[in-house]
Amino acid sequence: MINVLNGKKVGLLGVPLGFGAGKIGSELGTEAIRLSKVRGASLVEHIENLGGAAVDYGNVEIVKPARPDSSNPKYLSEMAASCENIHAALYRVLADDTFPVILGGDHSIAIGTFSAISSFYRDRGEEVGLIWFDAHADINTPETTMTGNIHGMPLAVLLGEGAEKLVNLGGFAPKLKREYFAHVGARDIDPGERSRIEALGIRDHFFTMSDIDKRGMTKCVEDAIKIASAAPGGFAVTFDVDMIDPRFAPGSGTLVRGGATYREAHLALEIIAESGRLRSFEIVEVNPLLDQSNITVELAVELILSALGKTIL
Secondary structure, X not given: OOOOOOOOEEEEEEEOOOXXXXXXXXXXXXXXXXXXXXXXXXXXXXXXXXXXXEEEXXXXXXXXXXXXXXXXXXXXXXXXXXXXXXXXXXXXXXXXXXXXXXXXXXXXHHHHHHHHHHHHHHHOOOOOEEEEEOOEOOOOOOOOOOOOXXXXXXXXXHOOOOOHHHHOHHHOOOXXXXXXXXXXXXXXXXXXXXXXXXXXXXXXXXXXXXXXHHHOHHHHHHHHHHHHOOOOOOEEEXXXXXXXXXXXXXXXXXXXXXXXXXXXXXXXXXXHHHHOOEEEEEEEOOOHHHOOOOHHHHHHHHHHHHHOOOOOO
16 A cells, blocks of 8 residues: 555545536436446545545435526526535535545535635635646636536636526635636636636636647646645635546546646646645546446546555555
């Protein structure tokens, strides 16, 4: 056993919510990741092999839609109720002095998860940062969205823009200060999102795939860490597997060619683990219905372990 975690408590929290996305299946990612055997061991067993004390907190209760909804945003009431449950469940994990590993679910869950993280650190008198790995900006509002799907809106909500039921979760807004936010891996940004990024003055906080091509993953991630870790409380990471090229991660609902390689994704998380400033890790948009030979599910497990400090040697 490599004692990377040195007895740290690591809490798994499942958030099997998929109705924020345009395709069904991401709600199945939670159990697929939790139960997958990678090189003969489960995620819990791998965490224990790294010297961690793994605690499985089970799944958050999700308020599921009773019928299709064509509103904008779609399924707002169910999303708001589910995010309340997510917020409460994750706050409890943090209050147990446990490092959260959150298993999604589509990316709309970040509204509830980061709201809980922000609330927890706010109650301690600290700000917390966020690094967002994604092929998409996820910064649409109801005014800019082309689909009404909330999984394209969570970053905007956390920055204080969008539906009030979501923005005011936890009783305050914004949950995230612009100066403590960084985004890595974007390559498919909607026109309205481009306008919002410009208006908010946060272009320098986006490290697109073009930036990664020019400067390398190491430099871009180091700069992202510098931005997010300026927050006194450290930073959280939310990782959408579609940040990775579909050759390596085909099991996601909004694939875009030209993403990070398998090794670039691991490198990014290895650097983040080395920083010592990571306070929570979330992985989202794993869709087993679209996967091929379970490679995306297994990759998700491997990425979690890299974020927890696993290295080649």
